[in-house]
Amino acid sequence: MNSAPEPLHRALGLTDSELDDIRTVLRRDPNPLELALYGVMWSEHCSYKSSRIHLKRLPTTAAHVLVGPGENAGVIDAGDGIAVAIRIESHNHPSAIEPYQGAATGVGGILRDVFTMGARPLAVMDPLFFGELDDARQRWLVEGVVSGISGYGNSVGVPTIGGELTFDKCYASNPLVNVLCAGALPTERLVLGVASGVGNLAVLLGSSTGRDGIGGVSVLASAGFAGEDGAQSLDDAKRPSVQVGDPYEEKRLIEACLELLDRGLVVGIQDLGGAGLVCATSETAARGGVGMDVDVNAVPLREEGMQPYEIMTSESQERMLAIITPENWPAVATLCAKWEVRASIVGHVVEPQLDAHGRSVGMLRVRDGFDGEILAEVPAASLADEAPLYDRPRARPASLDAVLDDDPTYDEPQGVASDDLLALLMDPAWVYRQYDSQLFLNTVVGPGRDAALLRLAGPGLPASERGIAISTDSNPRWCALDPRVGIALTIAESVANLACVGASAKAVVNCLNFGNPEHPEVMWQLSETVDGMSEACLALGLPVIGGNVSLYNESGGSDIDPTPVVGLLGVVQSLVAPPPGWAWREGDTMVLVGVRTARGASPFPLGGTRWATNRGRRGGRIAEFDGPSLRATFDFVAGEVAAVCAGAPSDVTAVHDVGGGGLATAIAEMAASNGVGASVIELTSHAELFSEFPGRFVMATNDVESFTTRAAAAGVDVVELGVIGGSQLTIGSMIELPVERIASRRSSALEDALASLD
Amino acid sequence: MTKIGVVIFPGSNCEYDALTAMTSLGADADFIWHSTDTIEGYDGIILPGGFAHGDYLRPGALARFSPVMSAIAQFAKAGGAVLGICNGFQVLTEAGLLPGALQKNRGLTFLCQPTTLIVASTRSVLTRAASKDQELSIPINHFSGAYTCDDATYEQLIENDQVVLRYKENPNGSRDDIAGVSNVEGNVVGLMPHPERAMSTLLGSADGRILLEGFLRAPVSAS
Numbered sequence: 001m002n003s004a005p006e007p008l009h010r011a012l013g014l015t016d017s018e019l020d021d022i023r024t025v026l027r028r029d030p031n032p033l034e035l036a037l038y039g040v041m042w043s044e045h046c047s048y049k050s051s052r053i054h055l056k057r058l059p060t061t062a063a064h065v066l067v068g069p070g071e072n073a074g075v076i077d078a079g080d081g082i083a084v085a086i087r088i089e090s091h092n093h094p095s096a097i098e099p100y101q102g103a104a105t106g107v108g109g110i111l112r113d114v115f116t117m118g119a120r121p122l123a124v125m126d127p128l129f130f131g132e133l134d135d136a137r138q139r140w141l142v143e144g145v146v147s148g149i150s151g152y153g154n155s156v157g158v159p160t161i162g163g164e165l166t167f168d169k170c171y172a173s174n175p176l177v178n179v180l181c182a183g184a185l186p187t188e189r190l191v192l193g194v195a196s197g198v199g200n201l202a203v204l205l206g207s208s209t210g211r212d213g214i215g216g217v218s219v220l221a222s223a224g225f226a227g228e229d230g231a232q233s234l235d236d237a238k239r240p241s242v243q244v245g246d247p248y249e250e251k252r253l254i255e256a257c258l259e260l261l262d263r264g265l266v267v268g269i270q271d272l273g274g275a276g277l278v279c280a281t282s283e284t285a286a287r288g289g290v291g292m293d294v295d296v297n298a299v300p301l302r303e304e305g306m307q308p309y310e311i312m313t314s315e316s317q318e319r320m321l322a323i324i325t326p327e328n329w330p331a332v333a334t335l336c337a338k339w340e341v342r343a344s345i346v347g348h349v350v351e352p353q354l355d356a357h358g359r360s361v362g363m364l365r366v367r368d369g370f371d372g373e374i375l376a377e378v379p380a381a382s383l384a385d386e387a388p389l390y391d392r393p394r395a396r397p398a399s400l401d402a403v404l405d406d407d408p409t410y411d412e413p414q415g416v417a418s419d420d421l422l423a424l425l426m427d428p429a430w431v432y433r434q435y436d437s438q439l440f441l442n443t444v445v446g447p448g449r450d451a452a453l454l455r456l457a458g459p460g461l462p463a464s465e466r467g468i469a470i471s472t473d474s475n476p477r478w479c480a481l482d483p484r485v486g487i488a489l490t491i492a493e494s495v496a497n498l499a500c501v502g503a504s505a506k507a508v509v510n511c512l513n514f515g516n517p518e519h520p521e522v523m524w525q526l527s528e529t530v531d532g533m534s535e536a537c538l539a540l541g542l543p544v545i546g547g548n549v550s551l552y553n554e555s556g557g558s559d560i561d562p563t564p565v566v567g568l569l570g571v572v573q574s575l576v577a578p579p580p581g582w583a584w585r586e587g588d589t590m591v592l593v594g595v596r597t598a599r600g601a602s603p604f605p606l607g608g609t610r611w612a613t614n615r616g617r618r619g620g621r622i623a624e625f626d627g628p629s630l631r632a633t634f635d636f637v638a639g640e641v642a643a644v645c646a647g648a649p650s651d652v653t654a655v656h657d658v659g660g661g662g663l664a665t666a667i668a669e670m671a672a673s674n675g676v677g678a679s680v681i682e683l684t685s686h687a688e689l690f691s692e693f694p695g696r697f698v699m700a701t702n703d704v705e706s707f708t709t710r711a712a713a714a715g716v717d718v719v720e721l722g723v724i725g726g727s728q729l730t731i732g733s734m735i736e737l738p739v740e741r742i743a744s745r746r747s748s749a750l751e752d753a754l755a756s757l758d
Numbered sequence: 759m760t761k762i763g764v765v766i767f768p769g770s771n772c773e774y775d776a777l778t779a780m781t782s783l784g785a786d787a788d789f790i791w792h793s794t795d796t797i798e799g800y801d802g803i804i805l806p807g808g809f810a811h812g813d814y815l816r817p818g819a820l821a822r823f824s825p826v827m828s829a830i831a832q833f834a835k836a837g838g839a840v841l842g843i844c845n846g847f848q849v850l851t852e853a854g855l856l857p858g859a860l861q862k863n864r865g866l867t868f869l870c871q872p873t874t875l876i877v878a879s880t881r882s883v884l885t886r887a888a889s890k891d892q893e894l895s896i897p898i899n900h901f902s903g904a905y906t907c908d909d910a911t912y913e914q915l916i917e918n919d920q921v922v923l924r925y926k927e928n929p930n931g932s933r934d935d936i937a938g939v940s941n942v943e944g945n946v947v948g949l950m951p952h953p954e955r956a957m958s959t960l961l962g963s964a965d966g967r968i969l970l971e972g973f974l975r976a977p978v979s980a981s
Contacts, residue, residue, distance in 0.1 A: 150868045154899075155809045157771025248769050248812025338791075340768055434868045436899050438955050441775050455960070459774045578960060 008032060012039030018388060025382045027356075033366065033376040036309035037383060040275040041282065044551055047387030050517040051549040054530045062543040064506060072116040072193055072271065073183075074545025076507050078571055080464035082456055083187040085119040088180040088472075088511045088567045090550035094243070095177040099144025103177050104152035104245040108317050110181040111158060112271030115254050116320070118191040118261045119183030122440055122458050124153050126163035126179050127472045127511075127565045128431075131172025133753040138167075141175050142754065149179075150434040155247035156254070160435035161443060161452040164472055164565075165428045165750075168613075173555035178511045180472055180567040184458055191261060193270035195284035195292060195323045195349050200267060202281060202292060202347030203332060206253045206319040209277070210302030212243045214310055249318040249341075256339035257320055262460065265328045265335070272319040278312040278383065280321040281347055282364050285380035291350040291362040292380065295370045298346045308366060308375050323349065355379075394527050395520035404481060406619030408612040409602045414686045415615075417734040421668055421689070424610055424661040425746035430754070444578050445469075450500035450657055451568075455575055467575030467645065469503030471568050475660075476561040477608040478622050478692075483525045483562050484532035486608070488625040491536040492634075492694040494568040496657040499634045500697070501579045502641035503570030508537060510547040510566050515559020517551045525562040532625075533564070539627025540634075542568075570638075574646035583674035584654035584700035590678055590721040591704065592663070593697040593711060594633040597684075598623035604687035610661050611690035623693035630695045636714040637697050651703035658696040664689035664731060666698045667721075671729045672743040680722035682732030689734060700724055760974050762787040763800040765830070765846075767821050772807035772843065772954065779954035780804070783967065785974055795825040802839040802883075802973060803830055805846025807899065807952060817845060817860065817902050818852035827853050839883040840946045841973055844900055847938070847948030856939055856948045857915065858907035860900075864931025868901040872962065873951060874926040875937055882922045882940035884947040887972030894965040896951040898929060903950040905932040905939070918942050923949055 009019045012035055022030050022038050030038065044050060060068040066083055067075035073087035091106025103126075111121045126149050131138045153160045158181070195202065260266050268288070270280045277294065285292040296308045302316070324332055329345070336343040348370060352360040364383065366376040379386075397403075432447035444467065445453035451471035456464045473494040478486035495505045512529065515522040526549075537544060553560045584590070597603035600623045606612045607620020637655065644650045658666045663683070671677050683689060701707040704720060711718045730736045762785045764776045773789060780787040790797060792810075797803065810821035821827070827849075834840045834855055842850040850856040863869055877885050877892040888894070907915070912933065915921050923938035930950075938949030956966030 147867070154868060154870075154901075155769075155771075155812070157808060246812075248809065248814065251771065251809070251812075252768050433871050436868075436870050438870065438897060438899065438952075438961070439771060439775065441778060441955060441957065441961060444960055576960065 009035055012036055013043055014039050018042060021388055025379060031376065033309050034378055036313060037278045037376060037378060040313045041278060041383040042387040046275050046279060048549055049387045050390050050392050050551060051512065051526060052389050053391050054527050055547065057530050057534055058544040059534060059537050060543050060545065065543050065545055066190060067545070069544065069546050072113040074507060074509055075117060075190060076545065076569065077187060078456060078468060079466055081187050081462040082184055082464055083190060084182060084184050084468055084569060085114050085117040086180065086182045086507065086509050086567065086569050087113045087546050088178060088509045088565065089548045090511050090513060091177045091179060092174065092513065092550055092553055095145055096175055099141045100148035100151070101244050103145040103148030105243045105317050106177055106179045107149055107152045108245045108247070108250050109273050110179045111156065111250065111254065112273065112320065114181045114183040115257055116193060116269055116271045117185065118189045119185040120258055120458050120460065121158045121181050121183040121254070122442065123182045123452065123454060123470060124158050124160045124179060125452065125470060125472050125567065126160060127474060128163060129166045129168065129171045129176035129563060132167050132169055135172065138172065139754055145177055146431050146434055152245050152247045154436040156251045157439060159437050159439040159443060161437050161454065162447040162470070162472065164474060165431055168476065170561045174553045174560055176513050176553065176563060178513070178565050180509065182468070182470055182569065184456060184461055186460065186462060189261060191269060193284050193287060194268040195288040195290055197267060197325065198290060198349055198351050199326065200349040201324050201326055201329060201345045202349065203322045203324055204299060204319060204344050204346045205256065205322055205336060205341055207246065207249050207316055208300040208302040208342065209311055209314045209316045211306065211310055211314065212316050214314055243315050243317050245317050252339045252341050253318055253320060256336055256341040259335055260322065260332060265332050266322045266324050268323040270321045272321060274315060276312065276314045276316070282380040282383040284321065284323060285362045285364055286384040289352060289360065289362055291352050291365065292347050293350050293365045293367055293370060294347045295367050297369055298344055300342055300344055312366060392517055392523045393520040394524040396524050397521040403619040404621055407607050408617040408620050409606040409687060412606065412612060412615060412617055417686060417689055418737050420611060421664050421735060422745045423614055424665050425668060425742065426749040427746045428750060429747065430750045444575065445501050449581065451497040451503065453501040453503070453572065453579065465574050465576060467572035469498045469501045469570040469572060471497035472565060473497065474563055474565040476563040477613055479529065479564060480561040480618070481608050481620065481622055483528040485622060485625050487529045487532040487564050488536035489623065489694055490564065491533065491540065491566055492625065492630050493659055494566050495540055495634050496694050496697070498568055498570035499638035500641065500655050500657050502572045502638055502645040504638050505540065505542055505568050505570045507545045507569045508542050508566055509545060510564060512547065512549045513553055513560065513563040513565065514551050515554045519559060522559055529562060529564050536625060540631055572642055572645050576647045577645055579641045579645055580652055580654050582654055582656050582670045584670055584676060584724045586676060586725040588653050588700040588702050588724045589704040590680065590724055591699050591701060591707065592719040592721050593637060593699050593716060594695045595629055595717060596719055598691065598693040599626045600624040604685060604691035605693065606687055606691055609690055609692045632714060633695050633716050636711060636716045651701045651706055652699060653702055654700035656698050658698060660692060662690040662692050663696065664735060667731065668729060668742050670698060671739045672746050675739050675743060676724060677726040677729045677739045678722055678724045679726070680731040683734070686734060689731065759784065759786045760801045761799060762802045762804060763790040763797060764804045764806055765790045765792060765826055767792040767810035767824055769810045769812050770806055770808035772952070775954045776804050776806040776843065779957050779970055782957060783971055783974055790826060792824040792826045795829055797826070797829045797833055802841065803833060805842040805849050807844035807846060810845055810849060818848035821849045822853040831855060834946045837943070837945055839973060841884060842948035843952055843954065844950055847950055848902065850946065850948045855946050856941060857911045858905055858939060860902050860950065861904045861906050862902050863904055869929055870897065870899045871929065872897050873929055875923045875951060876926055878921045878924050879919045881919055882944040882947045884938070884949070884969050884973050885922045887975055888968050893926065894968060895963040896953055896956045896966055898951045900950055903932070904930045905936040907933060915939060922947060
């Protein structure tokens with residue numbers, strides 16, 4: 001069918017009504033360059049136009065929060081004069097198309113967000129979601145993404161200390177690659193991405209600008225994969241929108257920027273990420289309430305013949321924008337030359353103008369030479385902050401009641417418990433062995449455990465005995481059944497992980513991976529998630545200090561399960577000894593700490609568990625969220641472990657929270673960690689082996705009487721589960737396995753799955 | 759106090775860790791920028807881990823041309839103690855200061871994991887405080903760490919007692935399980951494992967101290 005050519009604004013991802021909004025702002029028709037600037041800045045990825053009205057409902061404040069959502073990274077005061085910056089982002093669509101570069105540039109981008117705040121990046125974590133491994137494309141994606149993270153992260157010199165690895169068919173055509181970065185800085189060095197001081201200079205640092213990543217935010221990140229066969233059919237068309245990373249450039253850029261900040265040579269600094277130069281210049285100008293003139297001819301280019309819209313919207317990696325005073329330019333140029341980092345004056349901070357109503361408006365002007373023709377002139381804030389906000393229609397999925405009623409808790413045949421247990425075990429070591437997890441000599445607990453635990457130390461930081469713990473968590477199985485309670489339980493699980501290494505949770509960042517927001521069911525999931533997150537954060541006393549929303553995760557019209565990922569940051573007051581970890585000792589007593597049964601319709605629900613999913617059952621109901629009980633348990637366990645970390649005498653010899661795969665899996669993982677078995681009492685039912693709900697810990701103690709007394713004083717339940725020792729793991733009459741077999745199955749599961757492909 | 763210089767190439771990333779390890783052992787340590795062409799007043803030089811000049815072309819292949827390398831060659835020739843860790847080892851082999859080469863790991867993936875090393879010789883500046891056959895727990899962190907050399911070089915290594923450390927369980931396909939070698943004189947040493955990451959039981963092992971304390975002890979003067 002032939003039709004008239006698509007109007008330019010639609011080709012740029014803008015709707016007809018958005019074009020009208022632009023006309024209202026400008027009081028005239030935009031020219032094509034101006035349309036291109038709005039196209040990227042008003043994209044879903046940059047403007048959060050579908051999610052922002054919901055995100056406002058999240059609690060974001062606490063006494064220790066120095067910077068909340070909206071900046072490049074959230075920042076908390078961790079004590080001892082040290083602030084910790086943390087941020088999480090998605091790089092889903094680029095990774096679906098070009099897994100190595102997609103994942104690599106995801107790492108590069110998140111590092112820039114963190115050192116933009118003046119913090120040295122000290123840790124990266126990567127929650128990854130793929131389809132099932134019986135498909136050759138998934139193997140290609142897994143290997144590409146992992147080697148991209150490894151190749152970029154190791155080389156750039158930031159340790160990757162953990163993450164998550166989830167396989168589910170809903171990600172087969174749309175894998176999720178999220179990346180979290182935490183960094184630390186002396187509290188007094190905190191800087192923000194603000195342009196101020198008329199006459200100051202905007203200096204572009206780092207790589208030259210090429211045609212890579214043009215329109216990445218609008219073409220790639222803000223639309224789904226429409227093809228019937230998912231991502232594959234659009235690979236070729238969209239690959240030019242994927243950026244290419246250079247970790248060596250990034251490493252020099254990090255060192256140069258941190259030295260610029262150390263020496264007080266910059267007024268403000270901002271990374272160039274999605275939407276490139278137009279985003280960095282309009283955001284810094286908007287925050288500073290000033291105007292900015294940008295000379296496109298001053299931008300060093302990688303290719304000849306680039307058009308102004310390409311220069312302004314290119315997503316070429318490894319670039320930063322520094323705002324400096326003119327007097328400091330010689331010192332900035334010299335410092336950058338030492339690090340072999342290119343520095344070019346591309347902009348001037350200028351006076352805001354007065355609009356027709358007498359209001360002061362900072363204009364972003366794109367010019368052909370600083371004194372040359374004005375190619376585009378728009379209010380900076382209209383690009384950065386004034387995209388239209390949408391309250392898109394929401395609807396609870398009509399099929400949900402039937403899904404909830406299809407509950408495996410009541411009718412799924414039990415099967416052989418030992419076989420079921422073995423099928424649930426998988427050590428992700430194949431992934432994390434490829435990551436440098438130890439750089440900076442801080443890693444006390446590395447990848448593959450409940451949470452990562454780092455000494456709070458690094459180049460340029462004041463001395464401190466403190467530690468920080470980070471955990472990333474998600475549970476799309478729960479969230480698909482009940483997004484509101486599912487995310488609340490996920491946050492509880494994450495706080496539990498921190499407690500296992502002795503940390504008290506201090507802040508939450510989130511990465512909300514959802515399907516197409518134009519589907520009312522997806523908007524309902526998102527809205528419910530925000531409410532559930534709010535409830536859990538209020539109940540557990542946690543502020544949300546940053547986030548990212550990734551929408552349009554769909555292919556062929558089918559949305560992914562709602563996949564909100566949280567990153568939790570915790571602090572350990574004194575870290576002089578490692579936490580007990582999983583490895584228990586012969587003769588110790590195994591105890592279950594916390595509630596034994598779930599609150600809700602069933603004491604041991606199997607809806608949304610890995611056990612049920614392995615059997616093809618995705619329906620059912622999940623446990624309820626019980627804030628006060630969870631909080632008491634978490635405080636008790638964190639306190640017990642923190643005492644060990646502080647070097648105090650303790651009878652606690654091992655700790656692990658009950659997470660994915662349930663109680664039996666937690667016990668088996670502990671046994672496998674050092675080859676020592678255990679004899680566990682008969683449990684209530686088969687469902688108790690595999691039911692998943694947070695708030696339970698398996699711990700080992702060499703003085704059960706004293707331990708039980710302390711727990712009772714804290715109002716926390718303890719059940720003696722058995723005695724540790726021997727080479728067999730027995731759980732009542734249901735499970736009897738040699739520990740050797742558990743350990744070998746667990747360590748080989750992932751590599752076997754990757755190798756068994758045709 | 760022993761004065762140690764830690765060389766920084768653009769792309770190095772273990773320089774702070776090496777410096778921290780040295781100062782924690784009581785050394786007076788500072789950084790040497792790669793474009794420096796003279797080094798004076800140092801008792802020992804460390805080339806740290808990382809990706810010097812991005813490891814472009816080949817690990818260490820560009821770093822050997824940095825001006826500091828000629829100065830280090832002279833320092834070594836005069837008997838000065840030189841230690842290359844991981845990427846530093848790769849640089850020393852590319853610069854011809856140590857025999858052999860490092861190629862990609864057998865499994866063609868990056869490996870970050872603990873290893874057990876066996877001290878094969880105690881006549882180097884790195885292993886002089888250890889005892890022969892002593893086992894040390896020290897992590898590796900590399901993609902190109904499989905030691906290789908031709909047969910003639912290998913025979914020389916054995917004859918001159920230049921193999922200083924071996925892996926107990928070979929993680930990367932290194933010839934004869936070699937984890938570290940020295941020059942004939944024993945004052946230039948390179949190893950792929952990271953002793954500076956094994957300085958504290960809080961971080962998993964303190965066995966690296968045995969090696970780095972040896973490196974600091976009674977340094978061979980380059981004067």
